[in-house]
Amino acid sequence: MFQLLDFIGTFVFAVSGVLTGLNKKLDLFGVFIIAFVTALGGGTLRDVLIGRTPVGWMLDLQYVYLIVIGFVVAIVFRKKLDKLRVSMFLFDTIGLGIFTLIGLEKGIEKGLHPIVCIALGAMTATFGGVIRDILCNEIPVVFRREIYATVCILGGVLFFVLQNCNVSNDFIYLTTTVFMIVLRLLAVKYKWYLPTLYYKG
Amino acid sequence: MFQLLDFIGTFVFAVSGVLTGLNKKLDLFGVFIIAFVTALGGGTLRDVLIGRTPVGWMLDLQYVYLIVIGFVVAIVFRKKLDKLRVSMFLFDTIGLGIFTLIGLEKGIEKGLHPIVCIALGAMTATFGGVIRDILCNEIPVVFRREIYATVCILGGVLFFVLQNCNVSNDFIYLTTTVFMIVLRLLAVKYKWYLPTLYYKG
Amino acid sequence: MFQLLDFIGTFVFAVSGVLTGLNKKLDLFGVFIIAFVTALGGGTLRDVLIGRTPVGWMLDLQYVYLIVIGFVVAIVFRKKLDKLRVSMFLFDTIGLGIFTLIGLEKGIEKGLHPIVCIALGAMTATFGGVIRDILCNEIPVVFRREIYATVCILGGVLFFVLQNCNVSNDFIYLTTTVFMIVLRLLAVKYKWYLPTLYYKG
Numbered sequence: 017m018f019q020l021l022d023f024i025g026t027f028v029f030a031v032s033g034v035l036t037g038l039n040k041k042l043d044l045f046g047v048f049i050i051a052f053v054t055a056l057g058g059g060t061l062r063d064v065l066i067g068r069t070p071v072g073w074m075l076d077l078q079y080v081y082l083i084v085i086g087f088v089v090a091i092v093f094r095k096k097l098d099k100l101r102v103s104m105f106l107f108d109t110i111g112l113g114i115f116t117l118i119g120l121e122k123g124i125e126k127g128l129h130p131i132v133c134i135a136l137g138a139m140t141a142t143f144g145g146v147i148r149d150i151l152c153n154e155i156p157v158v159f160r161r162e163i164y165a166t167v168c169i170l171g172g173v174l175f176f177v178l179q180n181c182n183v184s185n186d187f188i189y190l191t192t193t194v195f196m197i198v199l200r201l202l203a204v205k206y207k208w209y210l211p212t213l214y215y216k217g
Numbered sequence: 218m219f220q221l222l223d224f225i226g227t228f229v230f231a232v233s234g235v236l237t238g239l240n241k242k243l244d245l246f247g248v249f250i251i252a253f254v255t256a257l258g259g260g261t262l263r264d265v266l267i268g269r270t271p272v273g274w275m276l277d278l279q280y281v282y283l284i285v286i287g288f289v290v291a292i293v294f295r296k297k298l299d300k301l302r303v304s305m306f307l308f309d310t311i312g313l314g315i316f317t318l319i320g321l322e323k324g325i326e327k328g329l330h331p332i333v334c335i336a337l338g339a340m341t342a343t344f345g346g347v348i349r350d351i352l353c354n355e356i357p358v359v360f361r362r363e364i365y366a367t368v369c370i371l372g373g374v375l376f377f378v379l380q381n382c383n384v385s386n387d388f389i390y391l392t393t394t395v396f397m398i399v400l401r402l403l404a405v406k407y408k409w410y411l412p413t414l415y416y417k418g
Numbered sequence: 419m420f421q422l423l424d425f426i427g428t429f430v431f432a433v434s435g436v437l438t439g440l441n442k443k444l445d446l447f448g449v450f451i452i453a454f455v456t457a458l459g460g461g462t463l464r465d466v467l468i469g470r471t472p473v474g475w476m477l478d479l480q481y482v483y484l485i486v487i488g489f490v491v492a493i494v495f496r497k498k499l500d501k502l503r504v505s506m507f508l509f510d511t512i513g514l515g516i517f518t519l520i521g522l523e524k525g526i527e528k529g530l531h532p533i534v535c536i537a538l539g540a541m542t543a544t545f546g547g548v549i550r551d552i553l554c555n556e557i558p559v560v561f562r563r564e565i566y567a568t569v570c571i572l573g574g575v576l577f578f579v580l581q582n583c584n585v586s587n588d589f590i591y592l593t594t595t596v597f598m599i600v601l602r603l604l605a606v607k608y609k610w611y612l613p614t615l616y617y618k619g
Contacts, residue, residue, distance in 0.1 A: 037360075043411035045367060046360025060266065065462070067471025069268025074333045091414065132476045146553075151347075153356045155555045159439075159448025166447060210445035213493065238561075244612035246568060247561025261467065270469025275534045292615065352548075354557045 018189065022118065025111025026079055028104060029055040030086030031097070033148060038094060040152050050148055051087050055079070057144035062119055062136050066126050105204075113196040115141035116168040117189060120175055134172030141168045163203045163210055171196035219390070223319065226312025227280055229305060230256035231287030232298070234349060239295060241353050251349055252288050256280070258345035263320055263337050267327050306405075314397040316342035317369040318390060321376055335373030342369045364404045364411055372397035420591065424520065427513025428481055430506060431457035432488030433499070435550060440496060442554050452550055453489050457481070459546035464521055464538050468528050507606075515598040517543035518570040519591060522577055536574030543570045565605045565612055573598035 033054030037047030053060075056073050063071040073079045090097065097104065119140030123133030142158050142165045149156040158164050171192050178188040202208070234255030238248030254261075257274050264272040274280045291298065298305070320341030324334030343359045343366045350357040359365050372393050379389045403409070435456030439449030455462075458475050465473040475481045492499065499506065521542030525535030544560045544567045551558040560566050573594050580590045604610070 038414055040356065041413050042356075042360045043362070043413050045364075045411055046357070047414075049360060064265055064466055065471065065473050066476065067268070067469070069266065070327060070329060070333075071266050074267065074329055077330055077332060080332065094414065126472060128472060128476055129479055131479060131482065132472075150351060150552060151357060151360070153354065153555065155442065155444075156448070156553060159444045159451060159553070161445070163447075210447055212443050212445050213440055213449075213496065239615055241557065242614050243557075243561045244563070244614050246565075246612055247558070248615075250561060265466055268469070270467065271528060271530060271534075272467050275468070275530055278531055278533060281533065295615065351552060352558060352561070354555065 018114070018117075021110055021114045021193075023078070023082055024107055025114045026055045026082050027086045028107035028111055029144060030083040031090040032104065032108060033144075034087055034090035035094070035097065036148060036152060044091075047091075048083075048087050050151060051090070052083055053151065054144045054148045055083050055086070057147035058115065058140045058142060059118070059144075061143050061147070062122060062140050065139075066122065066128070066136070068122065068126070109197050109200045110193075112141050112164070112167065112200060113171065113193040116171050116196060117175070117192060120172055130172075130176045134169055134176070137172045137175075138165050138168035141165075160212075161209070163208050164200070166210060167196050167200045167203065170199065219315070219318075222311055222315045222394075224279070224283055225308055226315045227256045227283050228287045229308035229312055230345060231284040232291040233305065233309060234345075235288055235291035236295070236298065237349060237353060245292075248292070249284075249288050251352060252291070253284055254352065255345045255349045256284050256287070258348035259316065259341045259343060260319070260345075262344050262348070263323060263341050266340075267323065267329070267337070269323065269327070310398050310401045311394075313342050313365070313368065313401060314372065314394040317372050317397060318376070318393060321373055331373075331377045335370055335377070338373045338376075339366050339369035342366075361413075362410070364409050365401070367411060368397050368401045368404065371400065420516070420519075423512055423516045423595075425480070425484055426509055427516045428457045428484050429488045430509035430513055431546060432485040433492040434506065434510060435546075436489055436492035437496070437499065438550060438554065446493075449493070450485075450489050452553060453492070454485055455553065456546045456550045457485050457488070459549035460517065460542045460544060461520070461546075463545050463549070464524060464542050467541075468524065468530070468538070470524065470528070511599050511602045512595075514543050514566070514569065514602060515573065515595040518573050518598060519577070519595060522574055532574075532578045536571055536578070539574045539577075540567050540570035543567075562614075563611070565610050566602070568612060569598050569602045569605065572601065 030051040033051035034047055036054070037050035040046075040050075042050065056079060060071045060073065063069060116137040119137035120133050122140075123136040128136070145158055146156040149158075174195055175188060175192045178191060231252040234252035235248055237255070238251035241247075241251075243251065257280060261272045261274065264270060317338040320338035321334050323341075324337040329337070346359055347357040350359075375396055376389060376393045379392060432453040435453035436449055438456070439452035442448075442452075444452065458481060462473045462475065465471060518539040521539035522535050524542075525538040530538070547560055548558040551560075576597055577590060577594045580593060
């Protein structure tokens with residue numbers, strides 16, 4: 017179930033990367049690379065920083081195949097994806113939650129401090145988009161809009177709070193994921209933004 | 218012979234990096250860094266992702282010396298390099314082939330899947346240019362133009378196909394390199410581009 | 419004493435990162451990330467390249483706490499920091515010297531060649547700013563202005579020269595740090611720039 021959601025998240029992140037690459041008028045190789053880094057860039061950076069090498073996707077090619085499939089599907093159906101905007105947004109939100117949990121897990125496996133684990137969770141979920149934006153020569157959108165990364169951080173905090181309560185692991189995973197998904201949906205619905213402060217430098 | 222071609226490739230990549238840095242009006246330190254990452258950035262990223270650390274050039278300073286020499290030569294002769302455009306292009310193409318093979322080798326040494334090895338080959342040959350373009354605040358040219366990376370990928374595929382035939386290693390290396398060089402020359406001569414698809418997002 | 423100066427350097431780099439992020443009109447998450455990479459990005463890149471993973475700040479959270487404090491202080495007092503411009507510049511210069519020495523040390527610990535150690539020193543001191551500028555979609559300022567990185571390189575050279583003289587380690591550290599600080603102050607006072615060469619490509 018967990019792995020299935022991870023696969024769906026990877027697939028949807030890849031599809032959204034394809035749309036970004038097409039918008040930037042890249043050639044097919046460029047579009048593929050953008051799809052790849054959007055889906056796997058966050059986890060790759062995490063693995064490099066904690067010394068988990070060769071990085072994850074090199075040892076489990078299922079993720080690479082998924083991105084290839086996502087790439088082909090998105091290219092073929094690119095004109096129809098507009099109608100799937102709501103579904104894509106939902107899957108992207110599920111991906112956000114699952115990727116955060118996976119990042120948390122890798123940090124715990126390495127015996128790192130909860131604060132570092134939370135950072136790794138947020139990194140896994142959001143830095144694919146950061147690398148995508150750098151490659152597309154934009155200021156990363158996650159630094160400017162909505163409470164995207166904040167959702168991951170709050171989800172991570174909840175995860176560690178629940179670990180100190182007397183509940184099962186399954187309960188923790190489910191609650192944390194649902195919490196992040198609901199929080200993100202509310203944030204988008206009610207247009208919750210992190211503040212930008214006035215500063216004249 | 219192989220090492221000699223690798224050295225030539227490194228040198229020419231560094232020279233081309235110097236020209237890019239000068240065009241961007243960087244100071245001499247900036248120009249040197251651009252030369253360095255153009256020549257060694259792809260291999261450095263590859264080493265980091267597969268966990269081959271300290272990365273290659275830290276353990277074999279010959280590459281660093283070569284870049285210093287390339288830097289000085291390119292700075293001194295910068296106004297005459299225009300006349301060498303054809304020779305530079307040829308050496309750059311040789312570099313493309315050799316760097317791809319080196320990336321393939323490192324992946325095989327680590328026991329990684331052929332698909333990953335091919336990705337590492339293409340990364341070694343092309344991501345120096347990607348990092349250079351990011352530092353120069355441009356969308357990477359390899360995502361937009363010609364079939365540069367595609368040549369590396371096809372060369373990698375040929376390499377693994379030949380490994381399943383009953384031929385010597387020398388034959389494989391020679392054939393693969395010549396194939397990539399010829400393919401790139403044809404691609405430039407006949408202006409083969411990867412398609413950019415119409416998409417209105 | 420050395421650690422105290424390192425803490426001060428980290429703090430001041432974080433504060434300067436906050437000001438950059440605010441100038442770019444990022445939201446609070448974006449501003450925090452910019453503060454973080456400005457202070458710790460150079461050391462993080464160094465650790466990844468030499469294979470010192472998990473990277474430094476994941477194992478010593480004092481640096482993370484310092485950045486959080488620097489972030490809060492800079493946000494709260496953002497309108498008054500202008501008056502501290504001279505003090506900030508002084509601490510930034512101290513940070514430059516200390517960060518260079520720390521980078522040198524990590525290279526020596528790994529048994530790397532002095533040339534590589536000097537590169538690691540300069541990387542530790544300057545590449546936080548490079549990553550900050552990439553994330554803010556600018557050509558890195560260190561490639562274009564003053565002899566910032568050159569100070570680190572010359573400091574590194576002096577460090578290894580002194581190691582071959584018959585002097586104590588404390589003497590080497592003190593002399594090298596003071597040398598870099600004075601050189602940087604002179605460079606700014608007398609507007610020493612690295613040349614940008616004329617080139618029409």
